[in-house]
Amino acid sequence: MQQDGHFPVTDANNTARRTALITGASAGIGKCFAEHYAACGHDLILTARRTDRLETLAAQLAADNGITTTVIAGDMADPATPQRLWTEITGRGLTVDVLINNAGYGMTNNFVDYPWTEHRDFIQVMVTAYAELCHLALPGMLERRHGRIINVASLAGLAPGTIGHTLYGASKAFLIKMSESLSLETEGTGVHVTAVNPGFTRSEFHTTAGVQETVDRMPKWMWMQAKDVVAETHAASEAGRATVIPGRANRMTAFILRHVPANLALTLSRRRSAMQDDAAGKA
Incomplete structure (x- = not known):
C-alpha cells in the first residue's frame, strides 16, 4: 500500500476499465457495492469516515480482483467534503464512471430531542452531499456519453411519516424524486440515474441507529441480504431504470403504500409507532 491510500493493480494493461466512486463504503450496503463492482472488474474509489476499515477492504479487493482501489x-x-473529494479525485487524474451515493445513518428520537446542529449535519449527509456529488459527476459523464449514478434511498421514502425518524423518510423521498428527474434529464445521453429503495436489509445500519433489538423481533421473510439488494440495483442501473425496489415482499409493500389513502396510512403509522414504543419499553 502506498502512503496516499492507493492500491495499484498488478496488470496495468486494461485501460478500458471503468471506475466507481462509492461513499459510505466501509460497511453494510456500501461495502457490498464495493465487493460487487470489484468482482465486475471496476476500479474503485472508496470514501468514508473510517479509513482503517476502508484501507483493509481496498487492499483485499485489489488483491482478489486485480483492480486498482x-x-x-x-x-x-x-x-466542504464533496468538493474537496472531487478535487482530489480529478487531481489524481481519475475519472468517475459510476457514482454510488450511499453514505447515511438514522436518527430515532423525536425531532425536538436533538439540537439543530445534529439535524443540520443529517441533512448535509443525506440530502446536500448526494445532490452536490451528482452535480459534480454529471458534466463529465454527459461529455463522455456514459455514466451511472445510483442514489441509495429507501422504502421509507415511499411510506407515510412516522414518529421519530422525522427527517429520514423525508430525505429518502427527496432522493427518489431527484433521481427520477435526473433520469428524465439524461435520457438518451448514455447516462443512467437510479434510486434504489431497499426495505429491511441485513447490515450494520440498525445497530448504528440503536434499533437492532426492535428489528430482530421482525419476521425473517421481511429481510433481504445486502448482496442481493446490490445485484438487483446493478441490473436496474444498467437497464436505465429510474427507480428499483429490490425483493418481492418490498415491491408488494410499495404497491400497498401507493394505494392506501393518506389519512389511513398515517393512522396505521401512528399505531405502528405506538406498538414499537411499547415493545421497546418491555425489552
Whole structure:
C-alpha cells in the first residue's frame, strides 16, 4: 500500500476499465457495492469516515480482483467534503464512471430531542452531499456519453411519516424524486440515474441507529441480504431504470403504500409507532 491510500493493480494493461466512486463504503450496503463492482472488474474509489476499515477492504479487493482501489477519507457532514473529494479525485487524474451515493445513518428520537446542529449535519449527509456529488459527476459523464449514478434511498421514502425518524423518510423521498428527474434529464445521453429503495436489509445500519433489538423481533421473510439488494440495483442501473425496489415482499409493500389513502396510512403509522414504543419499553 502506498502512503496516499492507493492500491495499484498488478496488470496495468486494461485501460478500458471503468471506475466507481462509492461513499459510505466501509460497511453494510456500501461495502457490498464495493465487493460487487470489484468482482465486475471496476476500479474503485472508496470514501468514508473510517479509513482503517476502508484501507483493509481496498487492499483485499485489489488483491482478489486485480483492480486498482483508491481510498480517500471524508466526512459528508462537512459541507466542504464533496468538493474537496472531487478535487482530489480529478487531481489524481481519475475519472468517475459510476457514482454510488450511499453514505447515511438514522436518527430515532423525536425531532425536538436533538439540537439543530445534529439535524443540520443529517441533512448535509443525506440530502446536500448526494445532490452536490451528482452535480459534480454529471458534466463529465454527459461529455463522455456514459455514466451511472445510483442514489441509495429507501422504502421509507415511499411510506407515510412516522414518529421519530422525522427527517429520514423525508430525505429518502427527496432522493427518489431527484433521481427520477435526473433520469428524465439524461435520457438518451448514455447516462443512467437510479434510486434504489431497499426495505429491511441485513447490515450494520440498525445497530448504528440503536434499533437492532426492535428489528430482530421482525419476521425473517421481511429481510433481504445486502448482496442481493446490490445485484438487483446493478441490473436496474444498467437497464436505465429510474427507480428499483429490490425483493418481492418490498415491491408488494410499495404497491400497498401507493394505494392506501393518506389519512389511513398515517393512522396505521401512528399505531405502528405506538406498538414499537411499547415493545421497546418491555425489552
